[in-house]
Amino acid sequence: MPDGLKRLLRNLSIDLSPLRDSRDYRLLFSSGVVTMFGTMITMVAVPYQMKELTDSYLAVGLVSLAEFVPMVVCGLWGGAIADALDRRRIIVLSELGLLVTTAALMVNALLPNPQVWVLYVIGGISTGISCLQRPSLEAVFQQVVKHEQQGAAAVLSSMRWNFGAIVAPALGGLLVTAYGPAAAYGIDTLSFVLSLVLLWRIRSLPPAEDAAPASLKSLVEGVRYAMGRSDLMGTYLVDIAAMVFAMATSLFPFLADELRAPQALGLLYSASAVGALIASLTGAWTARVKRQGLGVIVAATLWGAGVALCALTPNVWVLVVCIAFAGAADMVSGIFRTTMWNQTIPQELRGRLAGIELLSYASGPMLGNARASLMANIGGTRFSLGSGGLLCVAAVLGLAAALPKFRRYDARTDEHALAEKARRDAAVA
Template identity: 40%
Template sequence: MRRLLRGAVADLTPLRASADYRRIWFGQSVSSIGQQMTAVAVSVQVYALTGSTFATGAVGLCSLIPLVAFGLYGGAIADTVDRRKLGLLGSAGLAAVSALLAAQALLGLRQVALLYIAVALQGAFFAVSSPARSSMIPRLLPAEQLPAANALATVSMNLGMTVGPMLGGLLIGAYGSQAAYLVDTVAFTATLYAMWRLPAMRPGGAQAVQPGRRASVLDGLRFLREQPNLRTSFLADLAAMIFGLPRSLFPALAVGFYGGHAGTVGLLVAAPAVGALTGALFSGWIARVHRHGVAVLAAVTAWGLSIAAFGLTSGHLWLGLALLAVAGCADTVSMIFRNTMMQVAAPDEMRGRLQGIFIVVVAGGPRLGDFESGTVAALTTPTISVISGGLACVAAILLLAARRPTFLRYDARHPTP
């Protein structure tokens, strides 16, 4: 029984095998909680200053634009310079922005424009540093440990998404927004220390960009176009996010489906993250799966079916929450395998640019999903939008499977991009 449980829970081997990876993981976990606290504090501040849900919603737009713009160029930079220095610079920038937010709250400046600018700077620094950090991992761990490392990264991310907002809400309620910003600023010391301890991480490989020359964003896009397996993994994620993410409908569903209120919206938002965290915690089996292409398509299909079933749960809140949690768990499985494929199959000199494109997909896909689900709901009903979106996701995956049979044959023991 003990052996069975040990094989089911998340594999901690990468944390034991590499001190550098252990420091990065811990720093990322702590800073992720802090950043989620800051996100809550910014929303609370903007709404308190304006009383406008539109102004609060515009916070997301302020971060999306630099995420997309700097995500691509951040990846190109990561394929040119020492990734350690770039990650250190980006983390220092994020810490400085959190300190700026703490200062404006302590001084009572009450300037919404300043909050928008700070959020945009956060998006830019994150987009520059994230490809560098992600590109380092395959240099710190052997290939067979990357699935476990990606599972642990998902634990870190979802821990931040669940614990961060709760702690942020408690701190803001007790001591004001400045408390959340100050904790976030201090939390970045763990990431800065982890980056400082790393050795130099210049890009390597047969086609590495020579020092003094610039890596081309277009080269990264051309590379992705010529690699059917990596391209299909990106398309699978887009299918899930564009068709099968009814996030923008949660307020309407909370009232229309369940007769609830703002607290119900919070439960709907949290349910996928809880499922994702659970899936990551019990991901020990993932290292034994070698057919990553099949696993990605199966996981995204499970996501689409869970979302479609969620659309049929009117009047049954806990069933709806359970199905959203199942969807979140399936998304975690898909993310772990997609990240592993990108890290293993892509050459080192291209990893930064592919991570930059990945950021654009991750940031842009859900926003397109908000537009798709909202538009279909306006033309029909929220119920039809949710069900049709989930089924459209499944249809897109079946089409990808039919059009890309090589993706189904992808074997992690013999990775091909």
């Protein structure tokens, strides 16, 4: 085999060193695989059951609205407690809480007359618990994975997520239509039981001796730290801009009808995850990139360009390719952002910053779909896609110009990256 081809294959191969070197990362990764399948099955089952019970578009849409406030409040508070308490304990207790909420959905589904209000209340509680847990999960990777392996770990985590995003919703759709919502909730409940067995084996991850107690003051301290670093703010602002201006999954049903391919609707929804999975499977090269800020800018620009191209597509298959391309670009952006976060944020602040990150990547898609629907109502789906994609490109380039530290970030010379690496090297020694 030619040497050039060998180097290319080596650059595209998956780096499994975090799984090989860290027992705790293996346990977290395995737990994530199990619970992700169960959770995504429930994500399909809840709106399906709501539709079956109410036959109302508004009732289904209100499920997401009921989850928004718990997401904001618990995401920020979850970041504060992640820095103040044992992260393993937070993760395990939250997993137990999620098991209870899913079991409650199963019991409700088994009733002769399932209650609609239960879906709203339990949905909000479940989202709140998940958002309390998420900052600790994000922060703990910094503790259990070597500094130089953070890029590889980001690729592995994204690969796990995208594989689940493709397979689990399809499995959930089959389960709820063939056996009903109760069966789907039952499998999710079982997934949390298996996950708890894995998470229980993780070593204790106590906070620093001088860790600030969880309080409004500690939350403000985390926000001030983020705002004081324009490179970090760049990762948040670029992602929000990309999602607000170019996220448009709410238009997929209309696009499928316009292209006379309603049977391809599911393919449109999965195309982005397919592209992202391909980017993950071939993403070993991203771990060798040192200028992640510029990488985020380029990837987010390509995401917007991919969405803009969707407005010009003549048939559904070209549309699928464009969506997959955009999804791949968005995943590369996510890998670079995660690497920057885990290589530069001090351990004592990692949880609070993870709470801010959660808000940045969770609120954007919600606002983006609302923007897409509003613009489509004004000028049609093609207008919404094209203008949204171009606005995304313009916003990303504008932020790149306004944030030179973000644009010029280099992990080899950045003071925060070097300080964090030195701290971890000292801890190992």
